[in-house]
Amino acid sequence: MKEIRAAEIGAEGIGKSFGSFAALTDVSLTIGRGEFLTLLGPSGSGKTTFLMILAGFEAATCGRLRLDGADMTHTPAEARAFGMVFQGYALFPHMTVEENIAFPLKVQRRSGAEVKRRVAEMVEMVGLGGHGHKRPSGLSGGQQQRVALARALAYDPPVLLLDEPFSALDKNLRGQMQDEVRRLHRDLGTTFVFVTHDQTEALALSSRVAIFNHGVLQQIAPPKEVYERPANRFVAEFLGTINILPLTGVTSGSDGASGVFEGQTLRMAASLGAPTATFALRPEYMALHAGALPDRNSIPATLVDLTYQGAETQLALKTPGGVGLTLSQPTAALPGSLAPGAQVWVTWFADRGIFL
Amino acid sequence: MPSLSRPTLLIVPLMGFMVLTYVVPFLGVAAWSVTLPEPGLGQYQAALTDPLVLSVFLRTFRVCLVVTVITVGASYMVTLLWVRGTRMQRVLIEMCILIPFWISVLTRAFGWLALLSTKGILNTWAQNLGFLAEPLTMVRNEFGVVVGMVHFLIPFAAFPLASAMRAVDERALLAARGMGAGRTRVFAQVFVPMTAPGILGAGLVVFVFALGFFVTPAILGGGRSVMAAELIYLRIFQSPNWGLGAAISVILMVTVGGLLAVMMRRARPAAPR
Ligand SMILES: Nc1ncnc2c1ncn2[C@@H]1O[C@H](COP(=O)(O)OP(=O)(O)OP(=O)(O)O)[C@@H](O)[C@H]1O
Ligand SMILES: [Mg+2]
Numbered sequence: 095m096k097e098i099r100a101a102e103i104g105a106e107g108i109g110k111s112f113g114s115f116a117a118l119t120d121v122s123l124t125i126g127r128g129e130f131l132t133l134l135g136p137s138g139s140g141k142t143t144f145l146m147i148l149a150g151f152e153a154a155t156c157g158r159l160r161l162d163g164a165d166m167t168h169t170p171a172e173a174r175a176f177g178m179v180f181q182g183y184a185l186f187p188h189m190t191v192e193e194n195i196a197f198p199l200k201v202q203r204r205s206g207a208e209v210k211r212r213v214a215e216m217v218e219m220v221g222l223g224g225h226g227h228k229r230p231s232g233l234s235g236g237q238q239q240r241v242a243l244a245r246a247l248a249y250d251p252p253v254l255l256l257d258e259p260f261s262a263l264d265k266n267l268r269g270q271m272q273d274e275v276r277r278l279h280r281d282l283g284t285t286f287v288f289v290t291h292d293q294t295e296a297l298a299l300s301s302r303v304a305i306f307n308h309g310v311l312q313q314i315a316p317p318k319e320v321y322e323r324p325a326n327r328f329v330a331e332f333l334g335t336i337n338i339l340p341l342t343g344v345t346s347g348s349d350g351a352s353g354v355f356e357g358q359t360l361r362m363a364a365s366l367g368a369p370t371a372t373f374a375l376r377p378e379y380m381a382l383h384a385g386a387l388p389d390r391n392s393i394p395a396t397l398v399d400l401t402y403q404g405a406e407t408q409l410a411l412k413t414p415g416g417v418g419l420t421l422s423q424p425t426a427a428l429p430g431s432l433a434p435g436a437q438v439w440v441t442w443f444a445d446r447g448i449f450l
Numbered sequence: 451m452p453s454l455s456r457p458t459l460l461i462v463p464l465m466g467f468m469v470l471t472y473v474v475p476f477l478g479v480a481a482w483s484v485t486l487p488e489p490g491l492g493q494y495q496a497a498l499t500d501p502l503v504l505s506v507f508l509r510t511f512r513v514c515l516v517v518t519v520i521t522v523g524a525s526y527m528v529t530l531l532w533v534r535g536t537r538m539q540r541v542l543i544e545m546c547i548l549i550p551f552w553i554s555v556l557t558r559a560f561g562w563l564a565l566l567s568t569k570g571i572l573n574t575w576a577q578n579l580g581f582l583a584e585p586l587t588m589v590r591n592e593f594g595v596v597v598g599m600v601h602f603l604i605p606f607a608a609f610p611l612a613s614a615m616r617a618v619d620e621r622a623l624l625a626a627r628g629m630g631a632g633r634t635r636v637f638a639q640v641f642v643p644m645t646a647p648g649i650l651g652a653g654l655v656v657f658v659f660a661l662g663f664f665v666t667p668a669i670l671g672g673g674r675s676v677m678a679a680e681l682i683y684l685r686i687f688q689s690p691n692w693g694l695g696a697a698i699s700v701i702l703m704v705t706v707g708g709l710l711a712v713m714m715r716r717a718r719p720a721a722p723r
Contacts (some may be wrong), residue, residue: 136561149624149628150628170632171628172627172628173603173629174628175628175630176628177629178624180624180625182621184619184624184625185622186643187622187644188644197626197631197639199628201629201631202630300711336568427461
């Protein structure tokens with residue numbers, strides 16, 4: 095078993111301005127040793143900027159960076175020597191696959207025999223056996239991606255930074271590469287920081303997700319938590335469709351809270367947190383019934399539209415008060431007679447949902 | 451003509467012009483080389499055995515090679531600042547490249563003569579300031595020719611180099627730094643190889659251009675370091691031997707053509723597809 099050289103990174107109050115534009119504002123987080131952290135956010139939210147600051151290619155306007163506790167705010171990129179996989183791969187076009195992978199090893203002045211051994215090992219690891227003597231221009235997108243990964247991992251960097259590495263790949267290849275990255279992370283134990291704007295990718299890969307919006311860190315938590323317990327409405331909506339129900343007359347007691355939505359009294363379990371006037375619920379936690387159910391929350395609605403998506407069917411509904419709802423149901427569980435215009439009841443259990 | 455698209459038709463006049471002004475006269479010259487003064491390959495034999503012609507060819511290739519290396523090297527540094535320097539540096543370099551471009555080759559050659567000759571500006575100053583006891587001979591020899599040619603050719607190398615440098619993916623350079631490579635290594639092992647097609651292209655342009663130089667060597671070489679183009683001129687206008695002049699022209703042309711063909715073939719795999 096190889097010695098693991100994973101590092102812990104700390105960011106304290108990192109800010110970055112381009113002129114008067116604030117690309118990052120007061121970002122503080124700790125990336126644990128061997129963690130797989132995903133930076134998620136819409137386009138322009140500052141993900142790449144933050145990654146560039148971690149790598150040392152950009153200087154933060156304010157704030158400090160730590161590497162295993164020691165200050166690295168002003169350490170140049172070549173001294174940090176974190177592995178980096180850029181969007182668009184950034185391979186060296188004049189070098190073969192093997193030469194690309196050997197580059198960081200030669201920088202470290204490893205012996206010729208060791209470079210050779212390690213390159214062969216990496217080529218095998220990313221499944222590029224037989225392509226070692228090709229130039230990048232002779233490889234497919236997915237293969238180039240693997241070379242970039244192998245090159246970044248060849249020298250056991252303490253941290254691996256990946257900027258939207260799979261955005262140019264088709265869905266199948268993407269899934270395959272995600273599996274590969276997850277496997278590499280498990281096998282190597284290196285600290286991974288992965289940028290994406292694909293929510294599914296973020297939830298599937300990471301041990302924690304950091305969500306950015308307009309350069310501000312919104313929430314950093316494990317995938318299940320950001321999905322089911324979003325810190326705010328932005329996070330809730332960014333991670334997938336969510337139904338928002340405005341409540342009136344919210345009261346809370348020892349066994350949970352209750353509130354009124356369009357005349358229907360709803361009960362919320364105590365585990366859903368401190369009650370507010372905004373209740374949010376993911377589409378997959380709601381079900382359709384012909385009438386109200388006594389043991390669940392139930393609200394009446396009219397079916398507006400059905401979208402067949404294979405295994406799942408997406409339903410658009412409207413409450414009498416005009417609030418739009420989205421439900422996601424297994425196609426097999428839906429009655430075939432269901433058609434737009436149908437009057438139905440939407441139900442869910444009291445321990446589902448979240449107050450925003 | 452349904453097979454010809456509009457853009458193709460538009461370049462027909464240009465192609466016609468080129469054929470009329472380059473190809474037809476060259477075929478005429480080639481015809482002289484095997485007909486004057488009598489039919490046969492006698493002039494080629496004469497050209498290739500004449501020690502004067504051979505020494506001129508040798509000098510031409512040597513000077514052109516030196517000029518090419520210096521021009522491309524100097525141009526690389528200048529272009530680096532032009533493409534990657536600060537705004538101030540860019541403007542400055544742009545002026546230094548473009549302004550000489552507008553000045554006639556004749557004016558520039560005489561300018562160098564004024565600067566470098568034995569009684570020229572440099573020698574006079576250096577002597578007056580006591581740096582030199584005797585004037586340095588910097589013109590009427592190969593040194594002067596090389597200086598004048600390099601100066602003329604730098605812009606021609608700068609353009610292909612600049613386009614190669616602009617095409618370099620910044621992220622590849624960052625990637626190299628991120629893997630721990632220092633500036634020197636990033637430059638030597640990543641940046642320079644990535645611009646290699648541009649270096650090759652610039653070298654080719656400069657070398658081929660230099661082979662045909664006439665005015666600069668004639669003025670700054672002062673008849674002592676005669677080069678191929680001047681020799682052809684001499685054979686045709688001064689010691690009228692049109693057949694020999696024509697044969698030398700054809701040999702030069704074939705050499706250039708062969709060189710181009712070899713270089714193009716070598717450059718092809720490196721070019722992006
Ligand atoms: N060099 C720069 N000069 C000026 N503004 C910049 C610069 N780099 C980034 N920005 C701005 O900073 C903001 C954040 O950019 P960044 O590249 O970090 O976004 P991102 O989250 O990576 O987006 P994407 O998902 O589109 O890659 C953007 O509004 C961008 O325009
Ligand atoms: Mg980005």
